[in-house]
Amino acid sequence: QKEVxxxxxxxxxxxxxxxxxNCTYSDRGSQSFFWYRQYSGKSPELIMFIYSNGDKEDGxxxxxxxxxxxYVSLLIRDSQPSDSATYLCAATGANNLFFGTGTRLTxxx
Amino acid sequence: xxxxxxxxxxxxxxxxxxVTLRCSSQSGHNTVSxxxxxxxxxxxxxxxxxxxxxxxxxxxxxxxxxxxxxxxSSELNVNALELDDSALYLCASSFTSGGEQFFGPGTRLTxx
Numbered sequence: 001q002k003e004v005x006x007x008x009x010x011x012x013x014x015x016x017x018x019x020x021x022n023c024t025y026s027d028r029g030s031q032s033f034f035w036y037r038q039y040s041g042k043s044p045e046l047i048m049f050i051y052s053n054g055d056k057e058d059g060x061x062x063x064x065x066x067x068x069x070x071y072v073s074l075l076i077r078d079s080q081p082s083d084s085a086t087y088l089c090a091a092t093g094a095n096n097l098f099f100g101t102g103t104r105l106t107x108x109x
Numbered sequence: 110x111x112x113x114x115x116x117x118x119x120x121x122x123x124x125x126x127x128v129t130l131r132c133s134s135q136s137g138h139n140t141v142s143x144x145x146x147x148x149x150x151x152x153x154x155x156x157x158x159x160x161x162x163x164x165x166x167x168x169x170x171x172x173x174x175x176x177x178x179x180x181x182s183s184e185l186n187v188n189a190l191e192l193d194d195s196a197l198y199l200c201a202s203s204f205t206s207g208g209e210q211f212f213g214p215g216t217r218l219t220x221x
Contacts, residue, residue, distance in 0.1 A: 004151075034209070043199055043212040044152065088151055095165040095206045096142055099151030 002027040004091050006100035015109050019076040023089030023100055026070070030091035030098075033065060033072045038086045038102065047087075048074070079107045113202050113213035121219045122190050130185045130216045132200030140164070140206050141183040143175060144199040146215075152199055158183055159206050187218075195220045 003026040013019045025033070032051040036044035050056045050063040050072070062075040072091075076083055086104045090097040114133045122128050134141050140159045144152035154167035158177035172188040181202075187194060197217050201210035 032207075036212075043197075043215045046209060046211060049209055090151075092207060093154070093165075095157050095159075096154040096167065097152075097201075097210060098154070099144075101149070101151045 002030075002091075002093060002098050004089055004098050004100040006087075006089050006103050008101055008103060010104040010106055012106045012108055013079050015079060015081060015107055017079050017107075019079045019083065019105055019107070021074040021076075021087050021089075021103050021105065023072040023074075024070055025072065025089075025091040025098070027091065027093070027098070028067075028070065030093070032092045033063070034090040034092075034097065035061075035063060035072075035074045036088040036090065036099075037083075038088055040086075044088055076105075079105075081107050081109050083107050113200060113211055115198075115200050115213040115216050117216060118214070119217045119219075121221065123221050124190055124192060126190050126220075127186065127188045128190060128218060130187075130198050130200075130218070131182065132184070132202075132213055133182045134200075134202035135211055138202035138204050138211075139181050140203045140208070141177055141181065142201045142203070142210060143183070143185050144201065145169075145194075146197040146199055148196075155185065157206065164206055190220045192220050194218060 064073045086102040142157040143155040146152040156166040
């Protein structure tokens with residue numbers, strides 16, 4: 001059974017702080033990893049993807065991948081109240097994505 | 110560039126009925142994947158269509174079926190609805206089978 005695991009949270013951080021979201025995956029065959037943001041009642045929105053070991057930065061977001069540890073993380077710098085949402089980690093399967101249950105992030109003004 | 114669209118937005122059905130959900134893929138995308146998201150859970154893969162052919166299926170019974178049309182739009186059909194089918198149904202399109210997937214707004218299905 002291919003699995004993606006996330007800490008369900010909730011994770012609360014003050015405005016301006018760094019939020020750190022973590023994810024582990026079970027299938028060593030997964031090639032790419034995605035972070036989606038989902039606001040309550042809305043559909044997932046793609047934030048970033050990563051497929052190489054190391055860091056990938058896009059604005060306030062940094063994705064980190066360690067294939068040896070089967071670990072993916074997302075850092076959000078200078079967190080804003082608008083970042084409050086559920087963050088979903090996904091890993092590729094043969095032709096689909098396996099999702100974790102998501103981590104709920106609350107940024108406190 | 111037009112994003113992924115889905116219809117209807119909300120739907121209420123009773124147990125045993127059948128439902129059809131529709132999805133139009135993003136311009137230039139030939140692959141559509143369908144997911145079911147129960148409350149508090151991550152999306153679960155139902156199946157994928159690539160160039161009008163089913164290209165993979167998750168752990169869902171045969172009463173979940175689909176189609177993809179020549180314009181790459183897609184339908185998800187669910188027969189003999191059960192209470193546990195109540196969920197948000199998400200359609201995602203991608204440029205290729207293994208590419209980045211972009212989600213539509215979803216259809217909220219309630220089975221009474």
